[in-house]
Amino acid sequence: MANPCGTVPMSDPALDSRIAFDIETLINECQPESILLIGDKIEPYVQSYLKQRTVLKKGCSTVQMPAQSALTELQQHDRYDVGIVDNALENLDKDHGGQLIAALRDLHTRRFAVVLRIGNGWDGQRSTWLSNDLLGFGMRLVNRYNAGGKAVHIYKYDIATYKKTPGWLNTQNWANPHLWNKYRW
Numbered sequence: 001m002a003n004p005c006g007t008v009p010m011s012d013p014a015l016d017s018r019i020a021f022d023i024e025t026l027i028n029e030c031q032p033e034s035i036l037l038i039g040d041k042i043e044p045y046v047q048s049y050l051k052q053r054t055v056l057k058k059g060c061s062t063v064q065m066p067a068q069s070a071l072t073e074l075q076q077h078d079r080y081d082v083g084i085v086d087n088a089l090e091n092l093d094k095d096h097g098g099q100l101i102a103a104l105r106d107l108h109t110r111r112f113a114v115v116l117r118i119g120n121g122w123d124g125q126r127s128t129w130l131s132n133d134l135l136g137f138g139m140r141l142v143n144r145y146n147a148g149g150k151a152v153h154i155y156k157y158d159i160a161t162y163k164k165t166p167g168w169l170n171t172q173n174w175a176n177p178h179l180w181n182k183y184r185w
Contacts, residue, residue: 022143038070063080078108080108082111117147117151139155139156
């Protein structure tokens with residue numbers, strides 16, 4: 001049964017701590033100076049990182065937005081180093097959720113992670129997401145969890161690792177590289 005706020009509850013503290021650990025790891029890998037949080041109650045994911053930055057006397061700004069108004073609010077913001085989306089896409093219709101992912105990917109973050117309840121076994125979801133939906137946005141699966149027979153996945157997108165450089169895209173396979181700087185083309 002859905003709670004009054006319309007969010008999908010997570011009732012397993014062990015699962016929450018494993019998800020928090022994976023998100024903290026993703027954040028620590030890139031050492032961001034700005035973090036965008038979309039969803040409810042996701043500050044614990046960044047608390048240890050923010051404490052670390054304080055000890056090092058380096059700043060890190062965070063902005064949190066509710067999922068329902070994130071697309072509108074994002075239009076007034078610049079690009080963030082990292083974005084974290086949790087308990088958000090499930091509460092939006094699929095088209096709106098897809099627009100949010102595309103906006104984060106294309107305009108508002110360099111990299112972001114999504115914690116997502118997969119499938120239709122969750123009470124209170126407005127939309128049902130499948131793995132292929134996120135892979136279609138160029139995201140990669142980070143981890144899978146099982147919450148009482150229901151799936152919870154973490155996906156990430158990083159423009160730096162989005163696409164590997166193909167083998168044919170090097171100077172050895174280009175037309176006549178030995179003639180470069182010899183003739184005016």
